[in-house]
Amino acid sequence: MTGYLLRRLGLALLTLVLLSLIIFLAGQVLPGNPGRAILGPFASQHAVTALDNTLGVNRSLPDQYWTWITGIVHGNLGTSYQFRAPVSSFLFPALGRSLKLAAVAFVIVVPLSIVGGVVAALNRGRATDRIISVAGLSLSTVPEFVSGVVLIVVFAIGLKVLPVTASAPAGSPVPTQIKYLILPAIPLVLILFGYIARMARAGTIEALDSDYVRTATLKGLPRWVVIRRHVLRNSLLPTITVIATQTGYLIGGLVVVETLFNYPGIGRLIFTAATDKDFPMLEAGVLAIGIVYLLATLVADVLYTLLNPRIRLVRAE
Amino acid sequence: MADDQHRESVAAPPATGTPDGLGPAPHDPLAVGLPPATAGAATGAVDVSARRIRQEHLRQLTRSKPFLIGAVLLLWWIVCAVFGKSFSPYNPVNGSLLQFNLAPSGSHWFGTDSLGRDVLSRVIVGSRDILIIAPLATLLGTAVGTAVGLVQGYFGGVVDNVVGRIVDAVLALPVVIVAFLFVVAVGPSTLTLILVIGFVFALLIARTVRTAVLQERELDYIAAARLRNESGAHIMFVEILPNVSGPILVEFTVRLGYAIFAIATLSFLGFGIQPPTPDWGADIASSYQYLAAGYWWETLFPALAIASLVVAVNLIADSIESVLIQ
Numbered sequence: 001m002t003g004y005l006l007r008r009l010g011l012a013l014l015t016l017v018l019l020s021l022i023i024f025l026a027g028q029v030l031p032g033n034p035g036r037a038i039l040g041p042f043a044s045q046h047a048v049t050a051l052d053n054t055l056g057v058n059r060s061l062p063d064q065y066w067t068w069i070t071g072i073v074h075g076n077l078g079t080s081y082q083f084r085a086p087v088s089s090f091l092f093p094a095l096g097r098s099l100k101l102a103a104v105a106f107v108i109v110v111p112l113s114i115v116g117g118v119v120a121a122l123n124r125g126r127a128t129d130r131i132i133s134v135a136g137l138s139l140s141t142v143p144e145f146v147s148g149v150v151l152i153v154v155f156a157i158g159l160k161v162l163p164v165t166a167s168a169p170a171g172s173p174v175p176t177q178i179k180y181l182i183l184p185a186i187p188l189v190l191i192l193f194g195y196i197a198r199m200a201r202a203g204t205i206e207a208l209d210s211d212y213v214r215t216a217t218l219k220g221l222p223r224w225v226v227i228r229r230h231v232l233r234n235s236l237l238p239t240i241t242v243i244a245t246q247t248g249y250l251i252g253g254l255v256v257v258e259t260l261f262n263y264p265g266i267g268r269l270i271f272t273a274a275t276d277k278d279f280p281m282l283e284a285g286v287l288a289i290g291i292v293y294l295l296a297t298l299v300a301d302v303l304y305t306l307l308n309p310r311i312r313l314v315r316a317e
Numbered sequence: 318m319a320d321d322q323h324r325e326s327v328a329a330p331p332a333t334g335t336p337d338g339l340g341p342a343p344h345d346p347l348a349v350g351l352p353p354a355t356a357g358a359a360t361g362a363v364d365v366s367a368r369r370i371r372q373e374h375l376r377q378l379t380r381s382k383p384f385l386i387g388a389v390l391l392l393w394w395i396v397c398a399v400f401g402k403s404f405s406p407y408n409p410v411n412g413s414l415l416q417f418n419l420a421p422s423g424s425h426w427f428g429t430d431s432l433g434r435d436v437l438s439r440v441i442v443g444s445r446d447i448l449i450i451a452p453l454a455t456l457l458g459t460a461v462g463t464a465v466g467l468v469q470g471y472f473g474g475v476v477d478n479v480v481g482r483i484v485d486a487v488l489a490l491p492v493v494i495v496a497f498l499f500v501v502a503v504g505p506s507t508l509t510l511i512l513v514i515g516f517v518f519a520l521l522i523a524r525t526v527r528t529a530v531l532q533e534r535e536l537d538y539i540a541a542a543r544l545r546n547e548s549g550a551h552i553m554f555v556e557i558l559p560n561v562s563g564p565i566l567v568e569f570t571v572r573l574g575y576a577i578f579a580i581a582t583l584s585f586l587g588f589g590i591q592p593p594t595p596d597w598g599a600d601i602a603s604s605y606q607y608l609a610a611g612y613w614w615e616t617l618f619p620a621l622a623i624a625s626l627v628v629a630v631n632l633i634a635d636s637i638e639s640v641l642i643q
Contacts (some may be wrong), residue, residue: 011485014482015482015485015486015489016486016489018482018483018485018486019486019487019489019490021486022486022487023498026498026499026502027498027502134383134632137631137632137635138628138631138632141574141575141578141627141628141630141631142623142624142627142628143578143581143582143585143598143623143627144582145581145582145585145598145601145620146581146601146620146623146624147624149601149605149608149616149617149620150617150620150621150624152605152608153608153613153616153617156608157608157609157611157613164608164609249491251491252490252491252493252494253491253493255493255494255497255586256493256582256585256586259586260605270494270497271586274497274498274501274588275587277501282498282501286490286494286498289490289491289494290489290490293489293490294489
């Protein structure tokens with residue numbers, strides 16, 4: 001068990017190092033000349049060289065990578081080109097606000113999609129199943145900004161029941177804040193619903209077809225007891241893994257949703273950093289998303305192992 | 318999009334072998350269920366039943382309602398992409414500046430936008446670029462991904478490990494974010510979009526193909542080919558490739574949907590197809606700020622167009638998957 005955890009952790013660290021290399025390459029090598037990119041085509045060469053020197057971008061690549069990555073390990077995420085202030089002072093508050101939005105989305109989607117998937121499985125092949133499956137699949141493929149725009153038209157402009165922006169006025173109580181976050185959370189919910197429901201349905205069907213459920217039914221247990229005690233306990237395990245891997249996606253989907261709803265989270269931070277060519281901010285933001293994803297999958301794997309006695313025993317050997 | 322790539326964990330496992338245990342999946346992606354032509358002599362009887370099974374699969378597809386709905390919608394958008402310029406009611410790029418923000422009416426069914434351009438014409442012609450870029454990017458990703466997956470799965474060892482780790486690292490980020498990062502660094506252009514999305518998809522597809530190849534590698538026809546002293550390249554591309562074509566076809570159709578998702582999203586963020594070229598994502602980006610003013614038609618119709626296209630492609634992908642991989 002400990003050996004497995006250590007191996008899993010080592011793999012995650014290795015992936016993280018590779019990820020940081022890729023982000024570094026995309027953020028510092030591909031743009032060519034950051035000084036020119038920031039100052040624009042009309043700045044004098046003298047000014048560009050001076051800025052390049054200040055930013056340290058004319059040193060060797062391994063040297064630059066080393067400075068960048070050791071800085072990050074020590075909690076120094078670099079200095080924003082745009083604001084001339086530490087990246088961390090923008091990144092962490094933005095990440096916190098995004099997590100708030102993600103939490104609202106999760107609280108809505110997890111129970112909804114599990115119930116949807118289980119109901120579809122219990123009605124396998126019937127109209128209910130087909131409607132849930134096809135609708136879930138279709139909705140999960142529609143880009144967030146598309147469903148977001150439709151939702152704004154209907155609920156914010158047509159019915160006027162929810163606000164157009166995501167940020168509640170400063171100092172609002174928590175319920176008001178949540179009310180502002182509902183509309184932005186729905187596009188994320190729509191995307192996630194299909195995947196989680198599909199997984200819950202597949203898991204439930206597998207359990208329903210198993211020998212132990214047949215035995216439980218044949219020995220005369222009422223159907224709902226069979227479902228609660230034998231089906232759900234087995235079918236929801238794989239769903240946990242899916243939910244955790246979707247966290248990574250969720251943080252990515254925030255770029256679009258936060259831009260659309262004008263919400264100052266990590267997604268919009270990355271978006272504005274990209275349009276302003278603020279590479280340190282962009283790199284730190286993207287790295288943060290990668291770390292959140294790796295953490296989520298790590299937690300999912302560990303949780304899955306802990307909750308599933310079959311794996312726990314095999315791996316302990 | 319999004320991402321999408323964290324979603325392959327829920328994709329169906331690739332089909333290898335046949336349900337009835339006749340041997341590996343065969344040459345024709347639409348004829349799963351036959352012994353491979355390479356394993357036995359390609360007799361007339363095999364040819365006949367290959368055609369029969371292919372017909373059976375086509376029949377199953379044409380009977381499935383989701384597939385038909387998807388096919389009709391996709392066909393409509395392809396017609397718009399190819400001939401749209403000749404039948405769109407107005408010029409999609411040059412509007413009449415005096416007739417801006419007009420609500421839908423008899424002369425402008427979908428209204429006009431803030432520059433006086435006919436929204437219906439822009440929606441029709443807007444299918445063009447996305448329907449060129451998305452298939453090309455997916456094709457590139459499928460070709461490269463298949464080659465990488467074959468090499469990874471067939472040779473295994475160090476190559477497999479190194480590629481596997483790089484794939485893991487890139488996939489720790491949603492497709493849209495990876496594409497976004499690279500497009501920002503190099504600057505948006507049609508070629509950049511195709512290359513970036515093709516590259517990310519290649520990694521994803523390589524993963525699927527690798528899994529399929531791993532299962533094929535152990536089968537007898539590969540051992541037979543080795544005994545015949547065939548080269549590695551011959552075994553990979555002539556013996557294995559035809560037998561993993563089913564999962565590759567499924568992967569291609571599923572990825573095509575994600576490519577449309579990713580390109581539309583990038584265009585919306587301003588890093589995809591650039592104005593004034595009519596494009597649904599870019600049009601939404603330039604018009605959604607007027608939503609609060611009540612000009613909903615400028616945003617809603619391109620949004621519905623994107624939704625119908627991605628849903629169509631995914632209905633097709635899902636139907637093919639359920640027919641080929643049972």
